[in-house]
Amino acid sequence: METPPGILVRDLSLHFGGVTVFEGLSFEIAAQKFTALLGPSGVGKTTLLRIIAGLEAPATGGVAATDRAPLAGRIAYMAQQDFLLPWASALRNVMLGATLRGARPEPERALHLLERVGLGAQAHALPQTLSGGMRQRVALARTLYEDRPIVLMDEPFSALDSITRLKIQNLAAELLAGRTVLLITHDPLEACRLGHALFVLSGAPARLSEPLHVPGPPPRAADDIALLQTQGALMRTLTEAAAP
């Protein structure tokens, strides 16, 4: 795999109807690191991720890779909803990218990923027979299958129970190590376990907080001292962000 680049966001503005979501927003996402993005509901996290993925056009500003090559084609994107295709089995949903690119699907790799997310037995099940958390894990496996240098994930573990969530976090940390990852999450612990840098998006128009940096390689133990300290700092930032 090529060396994953960082992402430069410059002077972003966006309006929905009369509402200004972003106004002159600039920041950088470090290459080959996990960056976690938190913030109140409706602040614009999903919108920001969609702009980076090239799915939403900003009114001004733009997004570029630090290596100056185009971003398109180097991003794997996991949306807030699972968007599984109802007519395809879990396995075929995981391999959707290959199918769409006309590449040779690799069922072994897809099956292996499904097994890693705990769904080896459900490989041939249709999405509508899966539980909410199972669907989310299929969507995660689909994102991991893409094997891209940049990975954007929008609340990827929100429907998972705490134990499964820890396991899947570990899996993500393992498989995405060395890539440029931007992860939206509502779980401060999750942000602290996985993130090298944590950003909080807040306000209208939305602004980014100063990043918090967590030492040590992810995934970190939930009782790691540094982690608990950062979690405290993060909670303070979030609480401040929530206060108008």
Added chain:
Amino acid sequence: METPPGILVRDLSLHFGGVTVFEGLSFEIAAQKFTALLGPSGVGKTTLLRIIAGLEAPATGGVAATDRAPLAGRIAYMAQQDFLLPWASALRNVMLGATLRGARPEPERALHLLERVGLGAQAHALPQTLSGGMRQRVALARTLYEDRPIVLMDEPFSALDSITRLKIQNLAAELLAGRTVLLITHDPLEACRLGHALFVLSGAPARLSEPLHVPGPPPRAADDIALLQTQGALMRTLTEAAAP
């Protein structure tokens, strides 16, 4: 409002294709208390809730109210997905129950609920213009609007950031106090803040753990000692449940 009854679940069995989800499952949900249900993804929590709501027919066994009156018509149900109607504004979605029953809609009450969940400004927005967390809050407002003695909620706060989540938990605890509430959640802290009794569902066929009881009225402070102790016990139960 009538006195909310408890719920008796007797000898439930259910199979999906060859898979046995429940086999002779019996338990009771205490009247006028918050009961939290946790458990690994795909174990059958949603299915159980749907059976209680009368949306899924079990192979054997049944569900009854402790006061022997029929359950139908006394339950408000919030599913794992928001199921907002795309053609109706947030406000009209909140009042859907009244519309469907041919009752007089109460826009003031609906608007008040939307304000309480932080969406007063979005009352006239269509669902597709709302963020994931916003949609979930509209669905919650719709459930609260129903004003039923029994309330079933399937991961109702999963798409909310931690600060908003605390606020909305408080709101739910306030507005649902004295009702019989069954709440599926993946967040042990949430279960401990809100639940009088906590159950863990695990295994295949799924069995319920012995309930954990949390002292004091919900919502409890997140740093309450009793809460933290219960949370520890809950985590142990969950970890045991996850181990085969």
Added chain:
Amino acid sequence: MRGARPATTFLVFLALWWLAARYSSVPPFMLPPPGDVAVALWTQRGLLLANTLVTLAEILLGLLCGTLLGGIAALGIVFSPVLQRWLMPVLVVSQAIPVFALAPLMVLWFGFGMVAKIIMAMLVIFFPVTANFADGLRRTPPGWLDLARTMNASPYAMLRHIRLPAALPAFASGLRVATAIAPIGAIIGEWAGASSGLGYIMLNANARIQTALMFAALFILAALTVALYVLVDRLLRRLLYWAPDTTGG
């Protein structure tokens, strides 16, 4: 500038027609040049106007009744498996009966008046509406129905507030098709027995080998059809403000 685009379309169409009539091997008694047709339009304007009104009335009534009937049939099919079993074959067969087989019975029962014509138009229209609407009603997302059930919705309320709006996109597809074929339905109706209407004029002109008059009537019919279609399409798009529209790439 509003109207510029349809005007261009129309002019291009006229030009193509003129070229085809002028330079192709099609003889003028099969495809008269636009000029002849314009003359016929003008000299026979009284006749054409009177008969256009007749046909327009048939189209609108046929569309109305056909849509209503189609809607009712769709509801019956979706809500009653028994009706589905008995009604559907009858509806399908009704589509396969040619006018000339039905015309004697129609005229016998309803005479040469408006009624027979509207019934024929309905017969042409209602099936697309029924089939599409029934399919749409059948495909209501189950989550919405479950929600409505826990809210104690009566079957009627469920229909009115959930199933109907959810089926609206499918219904719109059916209604679009119905709108496009309603005019030919009316024409077929006139065929089965009529003494007025554009179809009558056309049949008559055809038999009289008055090609220019026939094309004048055809031209009016085509314009009517497109206008009606555009109108219904606009209306439906407005009604479906909430449905995704991912046209183009």
Added chain:
Amino acid sequence: MRGARPATTFLVFLALWWLAARYSSVPPFMLPPPGDVAVALWTQRGLLLANTLVTLAEILLGLLCGTLLGGIAALGIVFSPVLQRWLMPVLVVSQAIPVFALAPLMVLWFGFGMVAKIIMAMLVIFFPVTANFADGLRRTPPGWLDLARTMNASPYAMLRHIRLPAALPAFASGLRVATAIAPIGAIIGEWAGASSGLGYIMLNANARIQTALMFAALFILAALTVALYVLVDRLLRRLLYWAPDTTGG
């Protein structure tokens, strides 16, 4: 017992027909009793079989070509706003042109062979397919398209693997309508000039007032239509194993 239900339907239908022919005021030269028709079916079986095969071939070819054409037109409309602007009015107008106006041109260009009839059948069939399919393609959930975009899907792959399957329910609605009207399309084709086919038999029998023979041909046509419809419906339901079906209450 498989087949018991259709058999009952059929018998009830025969009984109703018999009652109508026997006790209503409709004279036998308009509605002959089933017995007469059965006799005609048997005595003219050779003639009817040969002509049924002709019509069946026209129906199937018309359905095939009409569906293909409709599919292509729908793709054109959905992917090119320019095409939508130019093609749609033409398609709508094409639905409003009565056979007798079109027949001379058809004859000029295609003679009286199979081609002209298949084209006429296509003309009847393709619009429901086009309109429904285009509506279906337009309504692809945007989330899937976004996902496909981030996966670098080519427009073709997106069409093939996302838009097409997603539009399948709408396409199925259109195809159901098309199947129900394909037989009348073929009959209309034969009407415009033919020397064989069930429509020809019917026209001929009608002119010779051989009502029993006409109804025998009509009966075959109806049976053919229902059989074709049931076949296509089953096939479509199998293809749509994944789509919600919330029939009944």
Added chain:
Amino acid sequence: AMPQKFTVLLDWFVNPDHGPLFAAKYIGAYARAGLDVALIAPTDPDLPPRLLAAGKADVALSYQTQLYLLVDQGLPVRRIGTLIDKPLNTLTALGGRGITTLHDLKGKKIGYSIAGVEEVLIGTMLKSVGLALSDVTLVNVNFNLVSALQSHAVDAVIGTYRTYEDIQLAQAGLNPVIFLPEDYGVPPSDELIMLANLKALDNPALPKFIAAVKEGADYLALHGDAVLAQFLKDNPSLNDRLDIASWHALPGAFAADPAKLDAARYTRYRDFMFAAGLIKKSLPLDTYAVEIKA
């Protein structure tokens, strides 16, 4: 007294063939006979006899060739009068395309519009010049007679009228080559006849109606142009070169005495139909046609 309602179903669209019926109307002959006559034009010539048989009209127009088929199939109808007592049907080819005699049709395509008897007519005509039906290809062109001929999709058509399509072809400079069936072995027949329901043959209005039609025919013979003017005023869509030419070609064809039944002609044609197998039974003349006496 109130005029009696009297419904007449024309054979087809209003056209110059119906001249005497309209003339009678214009000169008030129906009103004098105490009849309130409604002339209704169907769009399909097959309809009127059936509706008449079903009791939906007092008189329907049809063709003598059709009469035998109707009666043979048990329709309770009888010929009670004649409007046009000459055959008008022709077999027509275009000039300059190598067809000058019937014999030239060998191996060619002949188009027809289904009316039930064409095959027999063509067969009889061909036989008279030593050809058989198998020597030509028959194509049903339904309502495309003229355009099929003009576009050379067929080489000849049968079913064109000498007072209509043939005139049109001539007007278009196409020099039609016209073969008259009665010149080639087909017995002559009345073109346009009036039918009444068997059960209503004693209807006293029938003779009054026929007498009024005779008045119309007489008036038309003398004052054709006056009637034409009124006719065109009532039917503006007929105001063109072809219909006017047709109007002027017709007078010789209208029956001078509509009531009169040419028994020999009807018997001969019945025998012709029977011999050709078009009818199953050869019934006495009065099962087909009667003469209505006042």
